[in-house]
Amino acid sequence: MRFSKLSDIILEQADGYKPVKLPYSFDALEPHIDEETMKLHYNKHYKGYIKKLNDATSVRPDLETLVTKAANKKDAIKLSETDAKKWVGTYQFEGNVVRYVTFENGQLFSQREGSTKLEIYPMSKTNFIFDGGNTSYEFSESNGKKQAKFTNNGTSIIGNEIDKAPPVEKETITLSPEVLSQYIGKYELAPGMVMDVTIKENQIFVQLTGQPQFEIFAEKADTFFLKVVVAQLVFDRNTEGKVTGVTLNQGGRQMPAKKIE
Numbered sequence: 409m410r411f412s413k414l415s416d417i418i419l420e421q422a423d424g425y426k427p428v429k430l431p432y433s434f435d436a437l438e439p440h441i442d443e444e445t446m447k448l449h450y451n452k453h454y455k456g457y458i459k460k461l462n463d464a465t466s467v468r469p470d471l472e473t474l475v476t477k478a479a480n481k482k483d484a485i486k487l488s489e490t491d492a493k494k495w496v497g498t499y500q501f502e503g504n505v506v507r508y509v510t511f512e513n514g515q516l517f518s519q520r521e522g523s524t525k526l527e528i529y530p531m532s533k534t535n536f537i538f539d540g541g542n543t544s545y546e547f548s549e550s551n552g553k554k555q556a557k558f559t560n561n562g563t564s565i566i567g568n569e570i571d572k573a574p575p576v577e578k579e580t581i582t583l584s585p586e587v588l589s590q591y592i593g594k595y596e597l598a599p600g601m602v603m604d605v606t607i608k609e610n611q612i613f614v615q616l617t618g619q620p621q622f623e624i625f626a627e628k629a630d631t632f633f634l635k636v637v638v639a640q641l642v643f644d645r646n647t648e649g650k651v652t653g654v655t656l657n658q659g660g661r662q663m664p665a666k667k668i669e
Contacts, residue, residue: 427458479541484529491533492516495547498574499556499567507558507567508574509545518545519574522638578633580625587629588612591643595654595665603654603665614641 430450435443493511500506506521509528516536519525528536528545537544546557554569588607595603597616604615612632615621624632630643630651639658646652656663 425458425461427455479531479537479544481529481537481539481541484531484537487530487533489514492530495534495536495545495554495556497554497569498572499554499558500570500572501558501565501567505567506570506572507556509556510574521575524636578625578627580627582610583626583629585610590651591654593651593667594669596668597656597663597665602668603656605654 427450434446434450437446489511492514495516496509496511498506498508508519508521510517510519510525516528516530517525518528518536518538526538528538530536531544534547535544536547543558543560546559548555548557556567556569557564558567585607588610591605591612592607593605595605597603601617603617606613606615606621612624612626613621614624614634622634622636624634624641626632630645632641632643633639634641637658639656642655642657643651644653644655644664651667653664653666656665
């Protein structure tokens with residue numbers, strides 16, 4: 409028997425989760441699985457998991473309550489520059505995840521190492537939220553060291569301040585539309601995995617099969633980088649100057665892709 413959806417193996421009712429009744433008898437799978445083994449797994453293990461699930465979700469706020477309580481950047485307060493800059497620093501979390509908190513043009517920003525920079529909004533002198541309200545920082549200080557509690561959809565982790573400078577943003581150059589148009593095309597990284605390069609209003613974008621489209625930025629002729637992740641694209645040309653491929657440099661790997669159209 410195959411299960412194609414969650415309701416095949418568990419029922420959600422108003423008073424909690426209920427086990428699904430077996431559509432066959434306990435001895436129906438003999439001689440492959442004996443009756444006693446089926447009873448053990450169904451009556452003890454399976455029903456035990458349902459009980460634990462009900463215990464863990466006994467207090468479940470409804471969606472309307474969650475939406476109502478979600479913080480909104482429109483409710484952000486105005487902080488003095490001194491109060492905002494107090495939490496500038498680099499914080500290290502579990503799994504060696506590093507997040508940089510910086511102050512630019514009167515605003516605080518958060519940037520996970522290797523990712524893009526996002527603005528955070530003050531709800532108090534110590535609490536800051538990201539756009540959407542489901543992700544936040546709660547800053548504190550103990551024994552002269554700053555801490556940041558990072559919460560995402562109800563799950564929190566603690567980061568401690570470390571001595572590490574934030575990354576310096578790469579300088580970009582502007583290429584003419586005529587030059588950018590030379591990179592337009594599809595590049596095959598692997599069978600079924602194609603990198604589509606397009607331009608729009610003097611901006612150039614890349615999209616990998618099954619992934620969102622991201623803007624790329626020129627650091628020099630034929631060499632571009634992404635801001636959302638640490639990655640570089642280096643386009644190849646033949647002896648006639650025509651673009652024939654591109655190499656994706658990411659995570660210490662070099663992945664060439666041939667231009668297929």
